[in-house]
Amino acid sequence: QVQLVESGGGLEQAGGSLRLSCAASGRTISSYTVGWFRQAPGKEREFVAAISWGGGNTYYAGSVKGRFTISRDNAKNTVYLQMNSLKPEDTAVYYCAATFPGSGSYYSSHTYNYWGQGTQVTVSS
Numbered sequence: 001q002v003q004l005v006e007s008g009g010g011l012e013q014a015g016g017s018l019r020l021s022c023a024a025s026g027r028t029i030s031s032y033t034v035g036w037f038r039q040a041p042g043k044e045r046e047f048v049a050a051i052s053w054g055g056g057n058t059y060y061a062g063s064v065k066g067r068f069t070i071s072r073d074n075a076k077n078t079v080y081l082q083m084n085s086l087k088p089e090d091t092a093v094y095y096c097a098a099t100f101p102g103s104g105s106y107y108s109s110h111t112y113n114y115w116g117q118g119t120q121v122t123v124s125s
Contacts, residue, residue, distance in 0.1 A: 002027040002114050004096050009119030012086050016123075020081040022096030022116060030054075030074035033101050036081045037109055038092035038121075048094070049081060050106040059106055064090075086123045093118040 008020040022034065035050035049070040050059040058070050069082040079096060097112035104111035 002029065002032065002098055004098060004114055004116035006094060006096050006116045006119040009094060009121045011122045011124065014086060014088055014123055014125050016086050017082070017084045018086065018121060020083065020094055020096075020119060020121070022079040022081075024077045024079075024098070028074070029072070029077045029079065029098065031100070032098035032114075033103075033106060034070075034072065034079040035097050035099070035106055035112060036070060036079075036094060037097060038090075038094045039118075040092040043092075045095070045109050047107045047109070051079060053101050061107075083121070086121075088123045088125045090121060091123050092121060094121050 002024050003026045005023050012018050033053050036048040037045050038048050039045040047061050051070045055072050067085045072079045095118045096116045098114040099112045
């Protein structure tokens with residue numbers, strides 16, 4: 001099975017940028033569709049973005065479309081989430097997750113089998 005480790009979180013001012021990384025080990029990440037989710041205190045985990053195993057298809061939540069970009073470098077076994085024009089409402093723990101292609105809706109957390117431990121993103125106003 002694949003293990004996932006997120007990094008790149010931190011404290012940023014509104015309007016700033018951060019790039020999150022999701023590094024895989026155990027198996028090559030190229031076999032998986034990878035998604036990013038986030039969970040703010042007191043709220044349910046929500047979908048942020050996903051990228052198909054080949055990288056040809058990407059999916060975004062409406063709240064981040066146009067500001068966030070998901071990409072993957074299969075040679076580095078890593079998926080990225082570039083976050084621009086950050087807003088205070090983007091504050092959350094961000095998780096990456098992996099699933100086999102065709103497992104279900106990429107917008108649903110239930111589709112994903114493997115999860116990282118999360119990285120905190122805090123955006124100050």
